[in-house]
Amino acid sequence: MTDNMRDILVATTNPGKIKELRACLSAKVNWLNIADFGNIVEIEEDGDTFSENARKKATGYAKSTGLWTLADDSGLVVDALGGEPGVKSARFSGEKLTCKDRTLIDHRNIAMVLKLMKDAPEEKRAARFVCSLCLASPIKVLIETQGILEGRITMEEIGTNGFGYDPIFYLPHLKKTVAQLTPEEKNKISHRGKAIKNLEPLLKELLKNS
DSSP states (O other), X not given: OBTTBXXXXXXXXXXXXXXXXXXXXXXXXXXXXGGGOTTOOOOOOOOSSHHHHHHHHHHHHHHHHSSEEEEEEEEEEEGGGTTOBGGGGGGTTSOOOOSTTHHHHHHHHHHHHHHHTTTOOGGGOEXXXXXXXXXXXXXXXXXXXXXXXXXXXXXXXOOSSSSTTGGGEEETTTTEEGGGSOHHHHHHHSHHHHHHHHHHHHHHHHHHHO
16 A cells, blocks of 8 residues: 555556556545556456446455556447447457557547448437446455447547547437547546446445455
8 A cells, every 4th residue: 555545557558548447436445447457467357247347356456466456448339239248348449458559449449330321310229338337355245237328329539538439429418529629627527437436435434445
């Protein structure tokens, strides 16, 4: 622990996710990420659901580091595509994702969705972002939460904020894509923001009693 703050590993190399987490959570925690560990073995995300993958990453990295670990699995679920990209959201274009080419891969994933959806009428473009969070200690799962954001798939990319599929995810009630929102606006309504909001009181109670 650092200055009476508990060290918690965030099981991601995605800087966008870490930034959102820090912005949404007010709990007194020293957040670490995978880049802080040199030779950590990557946990394969081979589950059939977001919850399975989050649980597998949290428990796996907690055991290998000895730290409480918070993991998420999140992605885009498109009704007209039978639920795809789903758990394959980060690699839907078929290419291996790395930190260096994250923006390039994001655009290729987006292009794949738009190509598959090009003939879908407006009433068939419903979609949702889903985020599952899991906090685990080296010996057990401590907390699991989920958040969902409903929307529609656009015909083209609109907006430059955010990351992932944000530029093609339209929010009818706001008349904007997620990529047109400020970070503060996004954090208030996003699937990850909702999952974190559900996590926060449980985490604070856990920290108080640990």
